[in-house]
Amino acid sequence: MSALLTAGFSDPAREGARAFRQVLDAMAHPGRIVTLEGVSAPAPCSDAAAIALMILADSTTPLHLAGAHDCPAMREWVAFHLGAPLCAPQHAGFALGTWQALGELSTYQQGVPEYPDRSATLIVELDQLHNEGVRLSGPGIEREAWLNLPDPGALQRNAARFPLGCDLMFTSGKTLAALPRSTRIEVPDVCRR
Amino acid sequence: MSDYNFAYLDEATKRMLRRAILKAVAIPGYQVPFSSREMPMPYGWGTGGVQVTAACLVPEDTLKVIDQGADDTTNAVSIRKFFARVAGVATTEATAEASIIQTRHRIPETPLSEGQILVFQVPIPEPLRFLEPRETETRTMHALEDYGLMQVRLYEDIARHGEIARAYAYPVRVQGRYVMDPSPIPKFDNPKLNMSPALQLFGAGRECRIYALPPFTHVESLDFEDYPFQPSKAADQACAICEAADSYLDEVITDDTGGRMFVCSDTDYCAARVAARQGDAA
Numbered sequence: 001m002s003a004l005l006t007a008g009f010s011d012p013a014r015e016g017a018r019a020f021r022q023v024l025d026a027m028a029h030p031g032r033i034v035t036l037e038g039v040s041a042p043a044p045c046s047d048a049a050a051i052a053l054m055i056l057a058d059s060t061t062p063l064h065l066a067g068a069h070d071c072p073a074m075r076e077w078v079a080f081h082l083g084a085p086l087c088a089p090q091h092a093g094f095a096l097g098t099w100q101a102l103g104e105l106s107t108y109q110q111g112v113p114e115y116p117d118r119s120a121t122l123i124v125e126l127d128q129l130h131n132e133g134v135r136l137s138g139p140g141i142e143r144e145a146w147l148n149l150p151d152p153g154a155l156q157r158n159a160a161r162f163p164l165g166c167d168l169m170f171t172s173g174k175t176l177a178a179l180p181r182s183t184r185i186e187v188p189d190v191c192r193r
Numbered sequence: 194m195s196d197y198n199f200a201y202l203d204e205a206t207k208r209m210l211r212r213a214i215l216k217a218v219a220i221p222g223y224q225v226p227f228s229s230r231e232m233p234m235p236y237g238w239g240t241g242g243v244q245v246t247a248a249c250l251v252p253e254d255t256l257k258v259i260d261q262g263a264d265d266t267t268n269a270v271s272i273r274k275f276f277a278r279v280a281g282v283a284t285t286e287a288t289a290e291a292s293i294i295q296t297r298h299r300i301p302e303t304p305l306s307e308g309q310i311l312v313f314q315v316p317i318p319e320p321l322r323f324l325e326p327r328e329t330e331t332r333t334m335h336a337l338e339d340y341g342l343m344q345v346r347l348y349e350d351i352a353r354h355g356e357i358a359r360a361y362a363y364p365v366r367v368q369g370r371y372v373m374d375p376s377p378i379p380k381f382d383n384p385k386l387n388m389s390p391a392l393q394l395f396g397a398g399r400e401c402r403i404y405a406l407p408p409f410t411h412v413e414s415l416d417f418e419d420y421p422f423q424p425s426k427a428a429d430q431a432c433a434i435c436e437a438a439d440s441y442l443d444e445v446i447t448d449d450t451g452g453r454m455f456v457c458s459d460t461d462y463c464a465a466r467v468a469a470r471q472g473d474a475a
Contacts, residue, residue: 012204013198013199013200013204014199014251014252016204016207017199017200017207017249017250017251017252018251018252018253020207020211020248020249021249021251023211023215024211024214024215024218024249024392027215027218027219027407028218028392028407028408029407029408055208055211056208056211056212056215057208058205058208060209061212093212113336113337114332114333114335114336115226115332116220116223117213117216117217117220117223117225117226119216121215138368139221139368139406139407139408139409139410139411140218140407140408140409140410141409142390142408142409162220162370163220163223163370163371167215167216167219180218180219180220181219181220182219182220182221182368182407
C-alpha cells in the first residue's frame with residue numbers, strides 16, 4: 001500500500017476538456033509538443049501520461065502497464081482513477097511504459113483491414129521531448145516537423161502498415177507529442193549509423 | 194450556467210467520443226464507429242455534429258453554428274443556444290472569431306485558419322451506400338481499396354448526362370487512400386477541404402460514425418483525366434445583396450410569376466461585405 005493516493009482533476013469536466021483539446025491538437029499535428037497540467041501520478045508515471053489516460057481510458061479500455069510502470073502504486077492509481085482492467089500487451093487498448101519496457105510494436109493490436117481503428121494506443125515515456133531528430137511529414141503537417149523518436153526503424157515499419165498499425169503518444173514530465181500511424185518518418189543521413 | 198455537466202454529455206461518453214475522434218484523426222477519411230447517444234434533438238438535426246462538438250469544447254471556446262451557410266436559421270440558432278446554455282461558451286457569427294464552427298452542408302467562404310475546428314453534420318457517412326446497401330460489403334470494399342463501383346457511377350453520369358451530375362456530397366479521396374463523403378456540401382466547397390489549415394471533424398449521429406481530416410491533408414475530388422472535377426455554382430450570377438461574384442449562391446424564389454434572386458448562402462460573408470461597403474461610403 002502506498003501512503004497517499006494522488007488526486008485527480010479538481011474540476012474534471014472542464015480540466016478534462018482542456019486536456020483533451022491539447023491531446024487532439026498534438027494528434028492533429030504530429031510532432032507538436034503540448035503541455036498538460038492538473039494531475040500528478042505516482043512515480044514513475046509522468047503527469048502528461050497520467051492526464052492522457054485520465055481523459056481517454058476507463059473501465060471499457062483494457063490497459064497494459066509495462067516494466068517499472070507495473071508497480072503497486074500505479075495499479076492502485078489506475079484502479080481508483082480509471083477503473084481500467086489491466087491486461088497483457090496483445091489485448092491492450094492503451095499501453096503505458098518506456099520504449100524498452102513496451103517491447104515489440106507488433107505484439108499490440110494493429111486493427112484489422114475492416115476495422116483499422118481497433119488498434120492499441122501506446123503512451124511511451126521518454127526522458128525528454130524536443131523538436132529534432134527525425135523528419136516527420138504527412139497529414140497534420142504543412143511541410144515538415146521534427147521529433148526525437150526512440151527507434152525510427154520500428155516506427156517506420158509501423159507507418160508502413162497504414163491503415164493498420166498502432167498510434168503513439170510520447171510523454172515526458174508535463175509534455176506530450178503524438179505520432180499517428182499516418183505520419184511518414186525520415187531519418188536524416190547525419191543520424192544514420 | 195445550468196445544472197448540466199459541462200457540454201451536456203457525461204464524462205464516460207466524452208471519453209468514448211474522444212477515443213473515436215483520435216482514431217479518426219490517425220486514419221484520415223476512415224469512418225470510426227462510435228456509440229452515438231440520444232441527444233435532446235431529433236436525428237437529422239445534427240446529433241452527430243453536436244456530440245463531436247460537445248467532446249471538443251473547452252470553456253474558452255467561441256462557437257459559431259451555420260446551417261446551409263446561414264447563422265440565423267432554426268437549426269443553427271437552436272444548436273448555438275444549446276451550447277451557450279450547457280457549456281457557457283461564447284458564440285459568434287463571424288467566421289474569423291470562432292474557434293469551433295459546427296456546420297450543416299457548407300464550408301464558410303472566409304478562409305479558415307490554423308487552430309480552428311470545423312465540425313460537419315453528416316446524414317449518410319458512407320459514400321458507397323447508394324451503390325451497395327450492405328454495410329458488410331462496403332466495409333470490405335474500403336478494406337480492399339476497391340472503389341471501382343464509384344468510378345463506374347461517375348462514368349455512367351458522363352455517358353447519360355455528358356458530365357458528372359453530382360452537385361453536392363461529391364466523393365473525395367483522402368491522402369490517396371479512403372474514399373470519403375464530405376457531407377452534403379456543394380461541390381463548390383470541395384477544394385476548401387484540401388490542405389485546409391483547420392482540423393475538420395465529421396459526425397454522423399444516426400449512423401454512428403465519426404471521421405476526420407487532419408489539417409494539411411490531401412483531399413482530391415474523384416474525376417477522370419478527360420472530365421476533370423469542376424467546382425460549380427450558379428453560372429454568371431452575383432449576389433443580389435453584396436454583389437459578390439466569388440461566393441456560393443442560393444436561388445431565392447420571390448413571387449409566383451418566375452421572379453428570383455441569387456444571394457450569398459454564407460450570411461456572415463455577405464453581411465461583412467455589405468458592412469465594409471457602407472463603411473467605405475460613410
